[in-house]
Amino acid sequence: MSQPTLTLHGLRLSGHSHRAELFLSLLGRPYRFVESPGDVRASEPFRRLNPLGQIPVLVDGDVVIADSNAILVYLARRYAPGSDWLPDAAETAAQVQRWLSIAAGEIRFGPALARLMILFGAQADRDAVEATATRILSFMEAHLGRRAFLAAAHPTIADIACYSYVAHAPEGGVSLEPYPAIRAWLGRIESLPGFVPMPRSPLPTDA
Template identity: 55%
Template sequence: MNTIKFYHFPLSGHSHRAQLMLSLLGLKPEEHFVDLANGAQKAPEFLALNKFGQVPVIDDNGVVIADSTAILVYLAKTYDPSGKWLPADPVIAAEVQRWLSTASGQINNGPARARLITVFGAAFDPQDTIERAHAVLKIIDEHLQGREFLAADHPTIADVAAYSYIAHAPEGNVSLRAYPNVLAWLDRIEALEGFVPMPRTAAGLQA
């Protein structure tokens, strides 16, 4: 059985989503570092894997999947015989999709973008971005009142998709102190067997 090839950049939250899912499923991929700082994602050999020139990408014995959310869906469908990470129940499946959309939308435009500003020098409006981050965090904190996980009574790929950029929101000067339910949820994710952290940066750690 061949090993899954995993193309990623360690400080990318999108990459970490895939890395975390791989680890939670007990999969040990062959890692390929993509040097974003030097434009490796635009090299012809990488563009052959993902024409958008973005990490992460996995190559599972010739099945190439790009985009972190797509990778979560593929891994859950392929390597989780229990079906818990992406339940078939229509209501729970719809709830999972709702939070995958939130991860790609409000979380990406809030906590993830705030971190892009401080860690990578992205040219977004810091005040507007931080306000967006707190708006979605408030909603998530309220949603988690009385709940342990986002979409079901157990972890799903919705939690994996949301985790990385929320956990690292302080690196974008977005404090999590006002969100006790979010903090408790982060602790629950980090206590899962197979959890692996994303490297932290010095940026924004005072938040």
């Protein structure tokens, strides 16, 4: 059996890394996961992969892709061309891009940052972070109250980009109890063939 050509550099407890790992699993692509602690990410070899020193980074032969959302786009186009994961139709593609932006914006600075504050001691204005989390989760709840998935009638990379940090919002003290439509959507993602969970943090939280 040939060795997998794909290598994913990341952290198991990182939602950014998990969205890339989850999509690789959903696609059924063999890959090698390389845990990249902070001192490694500051090293010269890793900086050659991504000068910004950020994870995840996907290495596919001679191709190196940094940024989790960029990795999702690359994988969809490279290993699932023409599939529903990244539709070609202009309107649906625009909706996918909108949710990729939300994943990198409101979700990152809401539920994801709340989790970083509790688990890893990140410094931020807690009230502002919670307000951002409430705003985006309320928006998602209303949106998912009318549809099964975020950007289309079927799962797309938009759902994969948004899943990890929303699913783990309680680790940041952000309850999902007020959001039944979001919880139902999380269940639909978790029922997809090939789904792999992100590990729960071993650190104590108030959630």
